[in-house]
Amino acid sequence: METTITLTDYHFLSILQLASPALPVGAYSYSEGLETLVENGTISCCQSLEQWITAELRYGSMRLDAAMMARSVAAATRGDIAALRQHNLWLSAVRDTEELRNSSWQMGRSLKQLLGKLQPDTLPLAEAVGNPCNYAIAFGIASAHWQIQPQTALLAYLHSWATNLITAGVKLIPLGQTAGQELLLSLQTLFSNTSQEILNLDDDQLGCCSWGLSLASMQHETQYTRLFRS
Template sequence: MDTITLTDSHFLHILQLASSTLPVGAYSYSEGLETLVENGAIANQGTLQQWLEAELKYGAIRLEAAVMVRAMQAATIGEMETLRYWNFWLSAARETQELRNSSWQMGRSLMQLLSTIQPQIQPFAETVGNPCNYAVAFGIAAAHWQIDIPVSLLAYLHSWVTNSITAGVKLIPLGQTAGQELLLQLQPLIIHTEVEIIALKDDEIACCSWGLSLASMQHETQYTRLFRS
């Protein structure tokens, strides 16, 4: 395994970008988990782990993460047309309105935040326009702060897993210790997924996320909801 050395500045930047306190609204979405918990498909730590493992191996998060890498590469060398292409591509790949809107809302929030605290990013925000997907905004930020691609990708995947586990802790419910245990158990798979995604060619980007899509479509009609639909 390659060893990547981060400067203190790079390390702090990626911690800030992947932090659960980043005000982009990630905490308000359940990625289909609310539906799955209600119908009993996910009922404990074991079934939540199975779901997250399947998503990391085959699900839409792989597609998002691959686009994040390409957005980062395009932003690094100033390829604005490529950046716009992948933003449009990811919007078209979203299978439900809920998933598309969540990606757009989080992307818009992140770009607004970055444009305020790092005005140098404003030209990228203007180039991509609105809507901007969250994965694209994340890639732009990581490129601006000159963070290595493997580190940025690990942070993106870890952030997604953390948000999903937090939703599961609230919904199932699980204890905080169980959530941290699950996050630790998923670390090897997160690393393996990062290696696979970096190796993907453009025409190999794909996912099998029909379970997530069905859960997302049913979310709107739930009688009560804790998370946005």
């Protein structure tokens, strides 16, 4: 069932900026193992890229990232520093590889620094979380500051993540720009359904099946020729 989300111009423009590919947090430098998967032939076309992204949204670790992001929006809104710290530590602990952990920490650090310049009011809460800070947690703090509802923030977060992977796929496979946009458009219903599922997850349901991503990430650490950092 679709949920109607009403946004003011301020909220709409704020979440557009936060989820923009132009946001200088370094997301463009990561492929989350996609570079390895293309090299070994696991992903070789638009269809196999779509299958990979779909599986990650339905069963993969992105669900954990997104769940912690949504919980961070709620915690930051009520000023619950203890909960934010717990979410951040938990998310760091469930990373399977050093590459994935470092990418999340680097993007989180960059977003915190950017928010400190754009919205200094976010600094006390962001600094209270501690360092390193995962990107999902920083994204949640920013969303709460701009009074973005968790579901809206989730849709933007998932869309931004998929956009980055598709952009990497366009470069690596390679795909045409139009094919990449067609793929992104075809994922809209999945974004909506996934966001609803994530919002309804209890703490004891926070699990994933991401061994494919873990193996790809570990292999990428020693891959001879690399364009991306993960």
